[in-house]
Amino acid sequence: MPIRLFDTVSQSLRDFEPRVPGQVGIYVCGPTVQSEPHIGHLRSALVYDLWRRWLTYRGFTVTLVRNVTDIDDKILAVSGTEEWWALAARMERAFDTAASALGILPPTIEPRATGHIGDMITLISRLIDRGHAYAAADGSGDVYFSVASWSDYGQLTRQSPDEVESDEANSERGKKDPRDFALWKGRKDSEPATASWESPWGLGRPGWHIECSAMATRFLGSGFDIHGGGLDLRFPHHENELAQSRAAGDDFATTWLHNGLVTMNGHKMSKSVGNEMGAEDLLSQTDSATARYFLLAPHYRSTMDVHEGSLAEAAAAWDRIRGFARRTADLVTAAPEVPDAFAAAMDDDLAVPAALAVLHDAVRAGNTALDAADSAAILARANEVAAMVNVLGLTVEADSHHATHAALGTLIDRLISERNRARADKDWPTADRIRDDIDAAGITLEDGADTTRWSITNG
Secondary structure, eight states: OOOEEEETTTTEEEEOOOSBTTEEEEEEOOOBOSSOOBHHHHHHHHHHHHHHHHHHHTTOEEEEEEOBBOSOHHHHHHOTTSOHHHHHHHHHHHHHHHHHHTTOOOOSBOOBGGGGHHHHHHHHHHHHHTTSEEEOTTSSOOEEEOGGGOTTTTTTTTOOGGGOOOOOSOTTTTOSSTTOEEEEEEOOTTSOGGGOBOOTTOSEEEOHHHHHHHHHHHHHOSEEEEEEEEGGGIIIIIHHHHHHHHHTTOOEEEEEEEEOOEEETTEEOOGGGTOOOBHHHHHHHSOHHHHHHHHHSSOTTSOEEEOTTHHHHHHHHHHHHHHHHHHTGGGOOSSOOOOHHHHHHHHBTOOHHHHHHHHHHHHHHHHHHHHHTOHHHHHHHHHHHHHHHHHTTOOOOOOTTHHHHHHHHHHHHHHHHHHHHHHHTTOHHHHHHHHHHHHHTTEEEEEOSSOEEEEETTO
16 A cells, blocks of 8 residues: 555645655754744644654655754844844754654754855845846845746645735835745844845845745755645745745645644634643653653644643553553564554554554553463564554653562562462452552552453552
């Protein structure tokens, strides 16, 4: 079965066919580092981490480029008394720390916008030479993309150029058409001198959209396989990227993927109304593996709604998987393979909910096999679960106190044996006392047909 992806441009599922056999080039819009990361940022990064892991599992060599927008209107607006570049660096570290905690692999390449100003100037010059961009005649130093010059504008979001409205506040600064968008922004007196670079049009800085077009083609070439990002970036950011890149003569992305947004109790997250969950908020409420499971469980294209109890639900589901994986860790072979049903789900536009259903079925079957002491079934399910957990990037950490856990296990097993003897002798007071002692120690017993399993109540 081929891997299928939902392409935003065609609004359809398409079989994935890489430009170069065996290789995949992915560009993902990374963070604009003006503030602390929130769970929406992390979910987007996690989605493309999953795509990367699955494509790698399927035998592709994946190059993942995820940029950092470290110069932008928003960064300058909120920096206050702090140097804008210092704020950007601090917020970038915060994002990287949170992403690492969630097991999100570092991108193959992580370019910063400020490191590629020259590439952006070159791309803008190409657009001017091809008649798709112009320098403002008012002497501001601004350069704009001419929407009217590109008949395919609106292709990504399926709107005609006549339907497009300006998304910028500075339409009075030398635009020929209010729909045109900035490629280069001439320096304003109110902006710090450090936030401007020399260009053929005077001192200034790049517009947001040109940054990604320049960095994507710089590292992945004129044409590449996949461009990803959050649903909120479709317009104007990705629409403008596509238009300016194609107008400059680049094929750009073959397929566009967009992940769904995160809401809080059915409402859009917003700092102004106080319903935004930061990365630190999430990671302070649970362990990193549970947080990863929580964010990856919904289908990547769906809206993820965070509500009271949703994190606890994810924690309970992950604990069932983690408990079985820990109990059978010593049985796992070096390179186990995922079940066919799991692979089919992942091949079908990364259908993680369906893949998780396969994983939970394997855990249930594995626990049944443990109860029945069916060694062949236990071995098979242990390897399947390990393979699926690994592909999803979920870490089943070894017990932090392994030696203590082993010693505890010896003592508990002895108590269970004593309890079983008491039950066999119908010595119910002794059997109940042993169980009460074990329960008081925070240990749960589960009696099966032929065996008794135990687990630590607090995980």
